[in-house]
Amino acid sequence: MSGRRSVRARKAVRTRETVAARQGPRPVRFFRALLAHVPLPLRGLRARLVVAFALVAVAGALSTGALAFREARTGVLQQSQDSVIRQFRTSVDNVATYIPAAPDQSDLQVAVNQVLFANPSQGWRVLATYGSLHAYAPSADVNRLTPELLRSVQTTRAAVFQRVNAGRHPYLVVGMPVTYATPQATESRLSGVVMYLVVPQDAEQGYVKATVSGIERATLVALCLAVFLALLAARGVLRPVRALRQATRQMTEGRLDVRLAVNGSDELADLSQSFNDTAAALERSVAELHRLEAQARRFVADVSHELRTPLTAMSALTDVLDENALHFDQETGDALRLISEGTIRLSGLVEDLMEISRFDAGAVKLNLDEVDLAESVRRTLASRGWQDQVETHLPEPGMLRTRVDPRRLDVVMANLVGNALRHGAPPVRLTVSVKEERTDVAWAVIEVTDSGPGIAEEAMPHIFERFYKASTARTRSASSGLGLAITAENVYLHGGRISAANAPCGGAAFTVELLLHRDSGADDDAGAW
Numbered sequence: 001m002s003g004r005r006s007v008r009a010r011k012a013v014r015t016r017e018t019v020a021a022r023q024g025p026r027p028v029r030f031f032r033a034l035l036a037h038v039p040l041p042l043r044g045l046r047a048r049l050v051v052a053f054a055l056v057a058v059a060g061a062l063s064t065g066a067l068a069f070r071e072a073r074t075g076v077l078q079q080s081q082d083s084v085i086r087q088f089r090t091s092v093d094n095v096a097t098y099i100p101a102a103p104d105q106s107d108l109q110v111a112v113n114q115v116l117f118a119n120p121s122q123g124w125r126v127l128a129t130y131g132s133l134h135a136y137a138p139s140a141d142v143n144r145l146t147p148e149l150l151r152s153v154q155t156t157r158a159a160v161f162q163r164v165n166a167g168r169h170p171y172l173v174v175g176m177p178v179t180y181a182t183p184q185a186t187e188s189r190l191s192g193v194v195m196y197l198v199v200p201q202d203a204e205q206g207y208v209k210a211t212v213s214g215i216e217r218a219t220l221v222a223l224c225l226a227v228f229l230a231l232l233a234a235r236g237v238l239r240p241v242r243a244l245r246q247a248t249r250q251m252t253e254g255r256l257d258v259r260l261a262v263n264g265s266d267e268l269a270d271l272s273q274s275f276n277d278t279a280a281a282l283e284r285s286v287a288e289l290h291r292l293e294a295q296a297r298r299f300v301a302d303v304s305h306e307l308r309t310p311l312t313a314m315s316a317l318t319d320v321l322d323e324n325a326l327h328f329d330q331e332t333g334d335a336l337r338l339i340s341e342g343t344i345r346l347s348g349l350v351e352d353l354m355e356i357s358r359f360d361a362g363a364v365k366l367n368l369d370e371v372d373l374a375e376s377v378r379r380t381l382a383s384r385g386w387q388d389q390v391e392t393h394l395p396e397p398g399m400l401r402t403r404v405d406p407r408r409l410d411v412v413m414a415n416l417v418g419n420a421l422r423h424g425a426p427p428v429r430l431t432v433s434v435k436e437e438r439t440d441v442a443w444a445v446i447e448v449t450d451s452g453p454g455i456a457e458e459a460m461p462h463i464f465e466r467f468y469k470a471s472t473a474r475t476r477s478a479s480s481g482l483g484l485a486i487t488a489e490n491v492y493l494h495g496g497r498i499s500a501a502n503a504p505c506g507g508a509a510f511t512v513e514l515l516l517h518r519d520s521g522a523d524d525d526a527g528a529w
Helices: 002-023 026-036 045-096 105-118 147-154 202-252 267-323 330-361 373-383 406-423 457-462 483-493
Strands: 125-130 133-137 160-166 169-180 189-200 369-372 390-393 401-404 428-436 441-449 497-502 508-517
Touching (some): 045 105, 045 160, 045 169, 045 189, 105 189, 147 160, 147 169, 169 202, 202 267, 369 373, 369 406, 373 390, 373 401, 373 406, 373 428, 373 441, 401 508, 406 441, 406 483, 483 497
Parallel strands (some): 390 428
Antiparallel strands (some): 125 133, 125 189, 160 169, 369 401, 428 441, 441 508, 497 508
């Protein structure tokens, strides 16, 4: 079990490492997570420029201020320290000649008083020690003397100093051994007397605080200046970007003649020029496409119109010949029937082409009328003699009424049912129902299914395209490949939806959804629409 757990643990570690590697280094992941919590208006280019300038300004001001503070602090304290030690050494040297070799308490007190008298306005506190004897003036500050300072004084002949803080006040503590120089000795000799000096450094601390305040004010000024410069830079950068965004939106709305003003020779000017060149090329291409499309529509409409007149005459002639077909021999009758069928197919194709050309030209208008969907479906089936070939599941008469174009609804139903009867297999079912989305909006759902082989998956995305035939065997069939395209155009014209799929139990299923609105005057309890 432990071996399995270790294997799972190693897999988990590798998975985490893989995920972490995909997400990038840890700082990058941190900033991405931080950016995800930033409000969307603050993620713009202006905000980022302002933040970048502000960060650079703050970093520069703080680094400069830190260096200036360190130099100023070092200079102030060093100057004060050197001055104090120099004065203290001079005072100690002056009184050292009067200190006997074995001084008593009074000799130490005299020496302390003389040093203090020589520097009356310095705020000094002087302490002298000799063995166990102590003398001080004006008060004892033994607690300022740290063990480190006392040890250093015992092992050196030079002055020793240390800075200490006591009660939030800084002090400079100096320890200076008193030495005697004799003509016989090569170096001075310690006398055993040590003089200590405690000097408050409040004035120096005030200078340092003043320096910090100056640095803070300078940082604030630099920050304000950086924000101002960032706003100016953002304005200069965003002006052509805004113009580009507005021009792009205008192009999306169809205004391909929009152009940008090119100012300067920087990258933004190059971008504006590239946009203008792209817009000009796109305008030329779209104009050419519109010209070719209009020419194609006009060609189809003209050809359909020109074919309609002779086809009308041919249809009338074939009708007369069909009536007299029994008086001809078999071969002549078969030929007449072929001519009649071809004329009918050609007439239907011309009608479909003319209908498609009207859709393309935007000349189709709806003649809306309030109809009973169930009754309209029954009339469509009855007019074509399909009652016995189609299983219907319709609502009760008067339960489902809506405003549609009756002629175009008849075309939709005839195309779907006829397509199922020709290319599917019985039984063919037609169902009309209601699908509610909200209390005041619903859809009338018309579904036509068959039990045939269904629609091939590769044909599903193209099923409503013009002249598309799902089966290669249908290339010479009676179908023109325009029926489903015209059906879809009529459904879209009503603001509806149409879809094709394969039924779970086999066969193709075509679904039409037409928007319904509940009639305020209808009986809601009855469920009428």
